[in-house]
Amino acid sequence: MKLVRLALIILSIFLLWQCVVWVFKLPPYILPTPVKVLHTWYAQAGLIWDQTKPTIAETLLGLLFGSLWGIFGALVLISFKPARLWLLPILVISQAIPTFAIAPLLVVWFGYGETSKVITAMIMIFFPVTTAFYDGLKRTKTDWLDLGKTMGASRLKLLWQIRIPSALPGLASGLRVAAAIAPIGAIVGEWVGSSHGLGFLMLNANGRMQIDLMFAALFTITLITLILYYTVDFILHRLISWPAA
Amino acid sequence: MSSAAPSIILDNFSLNIADKDLFQNLSCTIKANQFTCLLGPSGVGKSTLLKAIAGILNPELFEISGTVKTSNDQPVTEQIAYMAQTDSLLPWLNCLDNTLLSARLGGKVSKEKKQQACDLLQKMGLGDDLKKRPQALSGGMRQRVALARTFMQDKPIVLMDEPFSALDAITRLKLQDIAAELLQDKTILLVTHDPLEALRLGNVVYVMAGQPAQLSPPIIPPGTAPRETTNQAILTLQGQLLTQLEHT
Numbered sequence: 001m002k003l004v005r006l007a008l009i010i011l012s013i014f015l016l017w018q019c020v021v022w023v024f025k026l027p028p029y030i031l032p033t034p035v036k037v038l039h040t041w042y043a044q045a046g047l048i049w050d051q052t053k054p055t056i057a058e059t060l061l062g063l064l065f066g067s068l069w070g071i072f073g074a075l076v077l078i079s080f081k082p083a084r085l086w087l088l089p090i091l092v093i094s095q096a097i098p099t100f101a102i103a104p105l106l107v108v109w110f111g112y113g114e115t116s117k118v119i120t121a122m123i124m125i126f127f128p129v130t131t132a133f134y135d136g137l138k139r140t141k142t143d144w145l146d147l148g149k150t151m152g153a154s155r156l157k158l159l160w161q162i163r164i165p166s167a168l169p170g171l172a173s174g175l176r177v178a179a180a181i182a183p184i185g186a187i188v189g190e191w192v193g194s195s196h197g198l199g200f201l202m203l204n205a206n207g208r209m210q211i212d213l214m215f216a217a218l219f220t221i222t223l224i225t226l227i228l229y230y231t232v233d234f235i236l237h238r239l240i241s242w243p244a245a
Numbered sequence: 246m247s248s249a250a251p252s253i254i255l256d257n258f259s260l261n262i263a264d265k266d267l268f269q270n271l272s273c274t275i276k277a278n279q280f281t282c283l284l285g286p287s288g289v290g291k292s293t294l295l296k297a298i299a300g301i302l303n304p305e306l307f308e309i310s311g312t313v314k315t316s317n318d319q320p321v322t323e324q325i326a327y328m329a330q331t332d333s334l335l336p337w338l339n340c341l342d343n344t345l346l347s348a349r350l351g352g353k354v355s356k357e358k359k360q361q362a363c364d365l366l367q368k369m370g371l372g373d374d375l376k377k378r379p380q381a382l383s384g385g386m387r388q389r390v391a392l393a394r395t396f397m398q399d400k401p402i403v404l405m406d407e408p409f410s411a412l413d414a415i416t417r418l419k420l421q422d423i424a425a426e427l428l429q430d431k432t433i434l435l436v437t438h439d440p441l442e443a444l445r446l447g448n449v450v451y452v453m454a455g456q457p458a459q460l461s462p463p464i465i466p467p468g469t470a471p472r473e474t475t476n477q478a479i480l481t482l483q484g485q486l487l488t489q490l491e492h493t
């Protein structure tokens with residue numbers, strides 16, 4: 001049902017798009033028709049796939065390390081009071097700095113290659129993961145913790161056996177958000193300086209007025225994001241089947 | 246096995262929250278190997294007293310003075326099992342694992358413990374539900390698992406905070422029967438606002454009232470627990486207690 005609805009939504013967007021091109025008689029170098037884009041997508045599949053591979057790698061690595069960083073951050077925040085007092089404001093300030101603005105810096109610091117893209121994605125991802133997980137850890141039911149305490153459980157046991165499982169549904173929402181924005185992180189990194197990847201392909205195509213190729217790349221990114229999001233969503237639903245506290 | 250159950254001794258116990266005295270210089274002994282029921286209206290501080298004994302009150306909010314100890318002079322908090330108003334079952338663990346929670350928190354779960362928990366749940370009519378998560382169970386079944394979990398802690402003292410108040414009348418009676426059978430030879434302190442529950446289960450019943458709260462002289466229901474709801478003496482006492490609670 002989910003898939004049918006998704007297909008219907010995509011189909012209507014394409015129809016609307018096609019109509020806009022027809023009604024306003026737009027030339028293909030301004031806005032190509034979806035049919036033309038699909039055709040380019042098919043014709044240039046080899047080129048696009050070559051550029052998709054590094055983007056997928058950056059996205060997945062960014063998602064992995066960004067999530068680990070976010071999980072670690074939340075655990076530090078819940079375990080140490082000084083960390084809450086001093087680190088939380090720093091984290092919020094770090095989020096006030098636009099990632100787009102520091103992406104060029106990251107290229108200077110971490111090079112033209114994949115590392116700077118992975119780090120851009122990590123910076124965008126860790127914060128939603130940290131806040132979602134930390135919130136879940138904080139919201140563990142007092143009844144559960146009290147029960148654990150009367151059973152003589154140590155702080156570590158309480159964290160590991162009660163707080164963390166109880167916060168997993170919260171962490172799952174954070175990871176879903178992370179999956180949705182991870183490709184954006186990789187693309188932003190590629191835009192500001194790279195020699196490969198879908199972001200690089202888009203900039204190039206745009207510069208050469210190959211708008212159909214540009215859209216084909218855009219379509220590919222959207223597809224990757226959707227597949228990634230629904231895969232993560234599916235896995236999380238399988239693993240974490242209890243409601244949030 | 247559990248060591249011989251000690252009594253709980255409160256000596257000059259005072260408890261204060263936000264300049265409100267819930268208890269002042271309260272001294273009493275909760276007798277060993279007995280089922281003691283504290284009966285009182287909501288808000289009188291019954292649950293707070295239990296939590297204070299269990300050592301889970303937030304020290305930043307409450308001011309406590311006086312002593313709470315047991316007759317065997319071992320730390321109170323190491324000898325208690327605590328059962329709250331809610332069943333507090335963990336939704337990510339199945340019935341069996343919830344029953345084994347204290348063993349899980351203590352380290353490894355031995356084969357014998359696991360077998361003991363299985364047998365216990367079987368006996369309580371939950372044999373088919375061992376692998377079910379609590380969300381799949383009814384309120385009465387959940388509270389039965391909570392009771393099994395409390396029993397599996399194998400502690401000489403059991404503190405119960407209105408454990409059956411959220412259940413319907415029939416289920417409540419059934420669970421009281423199970424509790425009376427399961428928790429023999431332990432020192433039990435149960436707080437409740439249900440006079441019938443106190444009278445069915447208690448060897449001794451105290452009515453708690455006032456601010457700061459005081460205990461009434463002990464009421465000793467005749468017969469052995471769980472007492473029948475058709476018992477005339479119990480029903481008469483219930484009527485008297487209801488009247489008494491109304492006027493506190």
